[in-house]
Amino acid sequence: MFFRKRKIKKENPIQAESVSDLWLRLENVPDFIHFKHKGEHFHCWVSFIQTLADVEYLHRDVFPYLYSDKVHSLADVQQQIPIERMIRTKDMAVIQAKLFEGYTIIQEYEREADCLIIPSVKIKGRQIEKSEIETSIIGPREAFVESADANINLVRKRIPIPQFKFDELHIGKISKTRVCVLYIDGIANKDNINTVKQRIRDLEVVSMIDATMLALMISDNNNSIFPQYIDTERPDRVAGALYEGKISVIIEGSPNALILPASIIEFFAAFDDYFLVWPIATAYRLLRLFAIGFSSVASSIYVAILTYHYQLIPDNLIPSLFTSRTAVPYAPFVEVLVMEFMIELLREAGARLPTKVGQTIGIVGGIVIGTASVQAGVVSNFLLIIIALSALSAFITPNYRMATTIRFIRFPFILSAQLLGLLGISLCFLIFVSHLIKLTSIGRPYIEPIYPTRVRDLKDTFIRLPLNYQNERPLFLRPGDSKRFNSHRAHQKAEVKKSELDN
Amino acid sequence: MTKDTISKAFQLSPISAFFLTFSLQLGSDFLKLPQPLIDQAGQDAWIGVLISGFATMGILWFIFRLLDHEKPYGRTDIFSIHRRLFGKKAGDVLNFILMGQVLLFLVCLLCTYSEIFQVWLFPNLSTLEFSIIICIITGYVVLGGIRNIGGLSFLYFLYMIPIFQSLNFTVPYLRFSNLLPVFDHSLSAIMEASYMGAKLYLGFELVIFYYPFFGQPDRARKWAYLGVLTSMILYLNLTIVGTAFATQGALTRTIWPFMALLKTLQIPFFNHAEKLATLFFVWSLIPDVCVCTWILTRGLNFSFPSMKQKYFMIAVLILSVLLTCSLQTGNQIRMINQLFGLTGTAIVYIYLPLLFLYQWFHKKVREQHEN
Amino acid sequence: MKIKVFFLLMLIPLLSGCLPTSTLDQVLMVEGEGFDYLGNGKIMGTVVIPSFEQGASQNGQGGGMQSISSTIRSLSGVTYDGKSLADKFQSEGQEILRVGSMKTMIYDKKLAKFGLKNQLSFRNRDPDVPSAISIAVVDGSTKELLTATDYQTKVPIARYIQHMILQNTQQNYPSTNLRYFLDSYYGAYMDPFMPLIKKSGDHLEMQGLALFRNDKYIMSIPDSKMFVFKMLYEPFNQGFYDCLLPSGKHIVVRNVESSVKYKVEDGNGVSPKVVASLQIKGYVRQASPKTVSTKAASTVSKKVADDLKHNAEKMVRQLQRKGVDPLRIGDTVRSATRHFDGKTWNERYPNTNFSCQIHVEVIQTGISS
Structure with missing residues (x-):
C-alpha cells in the first residue's frame, strides 16, 4: 500500500494547467513549432506539431490570411479563413488534445488561454489495400486501414442512409483513443448499443492500441478461451453485419473492426459462402x-x-x-x-x-x-x-x-x-x-441457434438456405426491425419461371 | 417471502419442458428395455409399455391441474404447496421426504451409470473418481441455473438421435415371429407388466419442482405431454425391437438388452459399436443429475433461506458422492433401483392424487369458511 | 479461489494412473480359441495370436529397430472345461493377453458331443468379446487346425476361418455366429447349430452344419443339403442348388430370391400340421446339354421344385427322428398358436406333420440357349 501511494504522488499530471505550462513542457520537443507571427496589422502566436500537422496546407491556405489587411484580431481570423470546424476556446483539455491531433493553435497573446484552433491534420497512412488475412476468392477485396475516418468511409459507402450512425467515445487515460460505435438506427437493438457503450466507457485503461485489445477487455467472460466477438478487416463484412442488426466498433489506429454480438456458428462461416x-x-x-x-x-x-x-x-x-x-x-x-x-x-x-x-x-x-x-x-x-x-x-x-x-x-x-x-x-x-x-x-447467448433453439436462425448456420428464404434478421440480436424484406414478394419474383413443359 | 414470479432471465422456454421431461424419464431405463417386462408379459411386453405410457400422461394431467390450482396462492411448485397446505413444519417434513426421493434418483443414476461404464469400458474405473468428476461438472452447470440444464437436456436429445436411429440398422436381425401371438397373456399379467412399465417413466414428475420456471406454462404443458409421448414411442420401439431381436430365453439372461443390440451392429471405421455408444451415455446422465442437484439445492434453500445456495449445492454433491460410493456391487445397485421404483410409483400414483384431492378439499373448506 | 485450486490439485493424483492401459502394441490380441476334449472335464485349449510382419518395401530406408511382431503365434495347454483361455495362458504370454478382438472359437467333435454349456456361459458374460464371433465344430483336432503352418494363405488362421464362414453364410449357409447360437440355445422350442469345418490338406473346407440339442452335438447335415436347410430357415438370395435329375443330369440353379412362409394348424394337438410354402426365383447357372431350353423353362422349374420338396421333407423327417429342431419349427408353432402348450412339445415334435409347397420360377436360363 505504501508503495502504491508513493507512486501516485510522483506521477505527473498529464493535463497541463495553463497554456504557458503546456508550452514549457513542449520546449524540448523537437517537432513542436511555436513562433510569433508579426504581420502589419496583426500579431499572433502560432503553434503546431510539425509531424502531425499538414505544413504545406498551412502555408497555402491558412497563413496568407494572417497577412490580410482585414485581420485585426482573432475573431477576424476566424471570419476570414474559409475553413469549417474552427474552435475558439479557453479549455485547456481541448487545446492540448487538439494540438496532439494535428490542429494548429493561434493565440493573440502567448500567456493567455484564449485560442483559435484550426484543423490542419495531415492525413498520411496506408492506401486502402487488398485484404490479406481474411481473403476470399470471390467478392470485394478492400480492407480496413489504420485511419478510423477512412474505415468509416469504407463502411458508409456501403450503407448510404441517414439511419447509419456512429457514436464517438474517447478512452484511455493518456491516449484518449477515438472509438466509434457503428450501428444502423432502427435495426440494431438499443440495449445492445447501450451495453457496448457502457462497457467501453467503464474501461479503466491507460492506452488502447488495437481493436482486439478493446474486445478482450469488454468481453463477457475474460477467462473463456472462446472469442466472444468477431474481428474483421473487411468493410463488406462489417456492412453486412450492420444490416443484420449488429454493432461494429472501429478504433483509431486499428485496421480491425469488431462485430458484436457474435454467436459461435458465425466464426465458422466464411464470407465466400x-x-x-x-x-x-x-x-x-x-x-x-x-x-x-x-x-x-x-x-x-x-x-x-x-x-x-x-x-x-x-x-x-x-x-x-x-x-x-x-x-x-x-x-x-x-x-x-x-x-x-x-x-x-x-x-x-x-x-x-x-x-x-x-x-x-x-x-x-x-x-x-x-x-x-x-x-x-x-x-x-x-x-x-x-x-x-x-x-x-x-x-x-x-x-x-x-x-x-x-x-x-x-x-x-x-x-x-x-x-x-x-x-x-x-x-x-x-x-x-x-x-x-x-x-x-x-x-x-453464445451458441444461440442451437440453444436456445431458434429454428428460424438455423437457416444460416450449419446450412445456408437461399437468400430469398432469409427474410428475417437473426432473433438472438433482438433487432429493432426483424424483417429484412417482404418474403412474399421475394418469392413471387423468384418464381416467375413457369414449371410447365416448354412454356 | 419469495417472489411469486421468476425473473425473465431465469425462465425456461416452453420447449424445454419437452427436453427436460424426455431426458428425466429416460434416465437409465432405456438400456434395460424390454427386460423388466419380459418376466410378466413375455412377447406382450409392448402392451404394458403402452398402457403405462398413457397412465403416465393421465398422471401428468393431474400434476398440472394440481400446480395450476396453486396459481392464485403463490409460486406453483410443490414446496410452496406443501407449506401452504400443511404449515411450515409439516410442509417442510413433506418437502424433505420428496427431496429424499430426488436424492434417491440422483444416487440411482450415478450408481447405474458408473456400473455401466465399469462393465463396458473400464473395469477398473473407480466409482469415487467417476462420481467426483461428474459432480464437478454438475456443480459448474448448476451454478449457471436451470436454463443451462435445459440446454444440456436439449443437447442430450440431439446426441441421442443417432443412438436411437441405430435401431433401424437392427432390422435385418429381427424375427417378428417372436412377437406372436399377440395378447397371449392374461389381463393380470399385462397389468403387472404395466406396473413395471410405469417405473420406466418415472422422472417426469420432477416437473412439480421446476414448473414455475416456465414463462408460458400453457405451451410448456403441451411440450411436456409431447415429451412423454416421445419417450413412450421410443420405449415402444425399444420393446418391440428388443423382443423381436432375441428369444425370450436369451432376453431374460441379458442385463442390458440395448447394449446387446448395439453390440451386433457393424459400423464403419470402428468395431464394437456398443463401446462407442457408451460415450453418449454421459450425456444422458448429466442433465438428470443436474436437475436433481438443482432441485435439492433449491429445496434446502427453501427451508433454510438464510444460507447461500452455493454451499447447499456443494453439500448435496458431496452427499451424493458418498452415497454412491457406499453402493458398490451390482446387487446393491439393483436393490436401490427397485427401491426408487417402488417409492417413485407410490409418490406419483398415490401421494400426488391424494394431495390433489386435499388441495381441492382445502379450497372448498376455505370457501365455506369465507361464506 | 484458493480452495478451488486446492481441490483441483487434489484431483490430479486421483486421476493419474488409476486405469490399467492396454496399448495396442503391448497386448497380445487373441483372435481365435480352440478347444479339444480330453475326457474327465479336461480340455486341451489353444489360442492363436496373429503375427504381423512389416513388408520390406515399407521400411526401405528405415533406421531404428527392425520391427518384429508378436513372437508368439499360438499357445496350448491342458485346463478344465469352462476356463477362459486368455487367463490360463497369461503366465506364458510376453504381453497381456486380451480377447477384445476375438474372431473365432472352434470346438472339436468330442467336446461338442460332451456339451458346450460351460464354454458358452462364460463367453456370454464377457462384455469384451464381440458378439459376431464365428463359432464352428471341427472334424478333427482344433489344435492341429489352429497351429498348422502349411496353409496356402498367409492370413492369420482365425481370420481365415471367419472369412470362410462369413463368405459361405452369404450363400448356402444360414447365418451363424455366437449370438445366433446363444439365442437359439437359450430360446425355447428351438435348437442351435453351427458350421462344421475340416482341415483338408493345405486348406480348410466347410463340411456342413453341426446340429445341437441344447448344448450337445447330435448330428450333422452335409454340405450338399445346405440349400434345402437355408431355404427353410430364412429368406435369402445368392444361394445355389445342384439338382440331380432322375436322368442323371445336373442342373444348377442360383436363386435371386427365396422366401418362406409357415402355416400352422392344430398347434396344441397331438400332431400339429406345419406347412411351409416357399417362393423361389432363380436362374439356371449350369445345365447338362439338352436339359434346359427357353421353351421348356417351366418344366425345369417343376423338376427342381419336386426335387427340393422331396429333399426338404426328407430332411425334416430326419430332424424329427433325432429330436433336434434347428429350423425353429417349435417356435413357429408357438407363434401361431394361442396358449401354446409348451410342456408337451418335446413329445409332440416328432409327430408333427410337416409338408412343404415349393414354387420355383426360373426367370432366366443364361445368355445362350
Whole structure:
C-alpha cells in the first residue's frame, strides 16, 4: 500500500494547467513549432506539431490570411479563413488534445488561454489495400486501414442512409483513443448499443492500441478461451453485419473492426459462402464444421484408442497400425504430444518469419522433420497422417482467433484421453459444451441457434438456405426491425419461371 | 417471502419442458428395455409399455391441474404447496421426504451409470473418481441455473438421435415371429407388466419442482405431454425391437438388452459399436443429475433461506458422492433401483392424487369458511 | 479461489494412473480359441495370436529397430472345461493377453458331443468379446487346425476361418455366429447349430452344419443339403442348388430370391400340421446339354421344385427322428398358436406333420440357349 501511494504522488499530471505550462513542457520537443507571427496589422502566436500537422496546407491556405489587411484580431481570423470546424476556446483539455491531433493553435497573446484552433491534420497512412488475412476468392477485396475516418468511409459507402450512425467515445487515460460505435438506427437493438457503450466507457485503461485489445477487455467472460466477438478487416463484412442488426466498433489506429454480438456458428462461416450457390455453400460449411470436429478430437481419439480401447480398431487396420506402432518406443500420449508440439513450433515459426521464409519453414518442417521422425521411429506414420490432417483442418477455420482456440482445445482433450480414454474425451467435451452454454456475448447467448433453439436462425448456420428464404434478421440480436424484406414478394419474383413443359 | 414470479432471465422456454421431461424419464431405463417386462408379459411386453405410457400422461394431467390450482396462492411448485397446505413444519417434513426421493434418483443414476461404464469400458474405473468428476461438472452447470440444464437436456436429445436411429440398422436381425401371438397373456399379467412399465417413466414428475420456471406454462404443458409421448414411442420401439431381436430365453439372461443390440451392429471405421455408444451415455446422465442437484439445492434453500445456495449445492454433491460410493456391487445397485421404483410409483400414483384431492378439499373448506 | 485450486490439485493424483492401459502394441490380441476334449472335464485349449510382419518395401530406408511382431503365434495347454483361455495362458504370454478382438472359437467333435454349456456361459458374460464371433465344430483336432503352418494363405488362421464362414453364410449357409447360437440355445422350442469345418490338406473346407440339442452335438447335415436347410430357415438370395435329375443330369440353379412362409394348424394337438410354402426365383447357372431350353423353362422349374420338396421333407423327417429342431419349427408353432402348450412339445415334435409347397420360377436360363 505504501508503495502504491508513493507512486501516485510522483506521477505527473498529464493535463497541463495553463497554456504557458503546456508550452514549457513542449520546449524540448523537437517537432513542436511555436513562433510569433508579426504581420502589419496583426500579431499572433502560432503553434503546431510539425509531424502531425499538414505544413504545406498551412502555408497555402491558412497563413496568407494572417497577412490580410482585414485581420485585426482573432475573431477576424476566424471570419476570414474559409475553413469549417474552427474552435475558439479557453479549455485547456481541448487545446492540448487538439494540438496532439494535428490542429494548429493561434493565440493573440502567448500567456493567455484564449485560442483559435484550426484543423490542419495531415492525413498520411496506408492506401486502402487488398485484404490479406481474411481473403476470399470471390467478392470485394478492400480492407480496413489504420485511419478510423477512412474505415468509416469504407463502411458508409456501403450503407448510404441517414439511419447509419456512429457514436464517438474517447478512452484511455493518456491516449484518449477515438472509438466509434457503428450501428444502423432502427435495426440494431438499443440495449445492445447501450451495453457496448457502457462497457467501453467503464474501461479503466491507460492506452488502447488495437481493436482486439478493446474486445478482450469488454468481453463477457475474460477467462473463456472462446472469442466472444468477431474481428474483421473487411468493410463488406462489417456492412453486412450492420444490416443484420449488429454493432461494429472501429478504433483509431486499428485496421480491425469488431462485430458484436457474435454467436459461435458465425466464426465458422466464411464470407465466400454468401457468394456461392446455396447447395455448394452449405456443403462447404458442413465440410468446415466436420474439419473442426476432426481437428479438435482426432489426436485425442488416437491416444484413447491406442492406449485403452484396442477393441475398437477395425480388423483390417490392425496390421498396419500394429506394425507402425511397434517401432515406436513411447506411449501414444507422448508420441502425440511430441508431434503436436512440433506442429505448433512450425506454425509459430512460420507466423513470425517473413512470408517467403515462412513457407520454406513449412516445407522443411512438413517433409523433412515428419519423414525423419517416422523413420527414426519416434512417431508412427499413422499418427503423422492424423496430426497433419488435423493441423490442416484447424487452419480451415475462417476466423484466426477461433483457429487458435481450436488448436488449443486439443490439448485438454489429449490429456483427458490419456487419463480416462474415450470416457475422458466424452467428459472433456461435456465440460466444453457446458461452458459454451453458459457463455454470452454482450448478454446474448453464445451458441444461440442451437440453444436456445431458434429454428428460424438455423437457416444460416450449419446450412445456408437461399437468400430469398432469409427474410428475417437473426432473433438472438433482438433487432429493432426483424424483417429484412417482404418474403412474399421475394418469392413471387423468384418464381416467375413457369414449371410447365416448354412454356 | 419469495417472489411469486421468476425473473425473465431465469425462465425456461416452453420447449424445454419437452427436453427436460424426455431426458428425466429416460434416465437409465432405456438400456434395460424390454427386460423388466419380459418376466410378466413375455412377447406382450409392448402392451404394458403402452398402457403405462398413457397412465403416465393421465398422471401428468393431474400434476398440472394440481400446480395450476396453486396459481392464485403463490409460486406453483410443490414446496410452496406443501407449506401452504400443511404449515411450515409439516410442509417442510413433506418437502424433505420428496427431496429424499430426488436424492434417491440422483444416487440411482450415478450408481447405474458408473456400473455401466465399469462393465463396458473400464473395469477398473473407480466409482469415487467417476462420481467426483461428474459432480464437478454438475456443480459448474448448476451454478449457471436451470436454463443451462435445459440446454444440456436439449443437447442430450440431439446426441441421442443417432443412438436411437441405430435401431433401424437392427432390422435385418429381427424375427417378428417372436412377437406372436399377440395378447397371449392374461389381463393380470399385462397389468403387472404395466406396473413395471410405469417405473420406466418415472422422472417426469420432477416437473412439480421446476414448473414455475416456465414463462408460458400453457405451451410448456403441451411440450411436456409431447415429451412423454416421445419417450413412450421410443420405449415402444425399444420393446418391440428388443423382443423381436432375441428369444425370450436369451432376453431374460441379458442385463442390458440395448447394449446387446448395439453390440451386433457393424459400423464403419470402428468395431464394437456398443463401446462407442457408451460415450453418449454421459450425456444422458448429466442433465438428470443436474436437475436433481438443482432441485435439492433449491429445496434446502427453501427451508433454510438464510444460507447461500452455493454451499447447499456443494453439500448435496458431496452427499451424493458418498452415497454412491457406499453402493458398490451390482446387487446393491439393483436393490436401490427397485427401491426408487417402488417409492417413485407410490409418490406419483398415490401421494400426488391424494394431495390433489386435499388441495381441492382445502379450497372448498376455505370457501365455506369465507361464506 | 484458493480452495478451488486446492481441490483441483487434489484431483490430479486421483486421476493419474488409476486405469490399467492396454496399448495396442503391448497386448497380445487373441483372435481365435480352440478347444479339444480330453475326457474327465479336461480340455486341451489353444489360442492363436496373429503375427504381423512389416513388408520390406515399407521400411526401405528405415533406421531404428527392425520391427518384429508378436513372437508368439499360438499357445496350448491342458485346463478344465469352462476356463477362459486368455487367463490360463497369461503366465506364458510376453504381453497381456486380451480377447477384445476375438474372431473365432472352434470346438472339436468330442467336446461338442460332451456339451458346450460351460464354454458358452462364460463367453456370454464377457462384455469384451464381440458378439459376431464365428463359432464352428471341427472334424478333427482344433489344435492341429489352429497351429498348422502349411496353409496356402498367409492370413492369420482365425481370420481365415471367419472369412470362410462369413463368405459361405452369404450363400448356402444360414447365418451363424455366437449370438445366433446363444439365442437359439437359450430360446425355447428351438435348437442351435453351427458350421462344421475340416482341415483338408493345405486348406480348410466347410463340411456342413453341426446340429445341437441344447448344448450337445447330435448330428450333422452335409454340405450338399445346405440349400434345402437355408431355404427353410430364412429368406435369402445368392444361394445355389445342384439338382440331380432322375436322368442323371445336373442342373444348377442360383436363386435371386427365396422366401418362406409357415402355416400352422392344430398347434396344441397331438400332431400339429406345419406347412411351409416357399417362393423361389432363380436362374439356371449350369445345365447338362439338352436339359434346359427357353421353351421348356417351366418344366425345369417343376423338376427342381419336386426335387427340393422331396429333399426338404426328407430332411425334416430326419430332424424329427433325432429330436433336434434347428429350423425353429417349435417356435413357429408357438407363434401361431394361442396358449401354446409348451410342456408337451418335446413329445409332440416328432409327430408333427410337416409338408412343404415349393414354387420355383426360373426367370432366366443364361445368355445362350
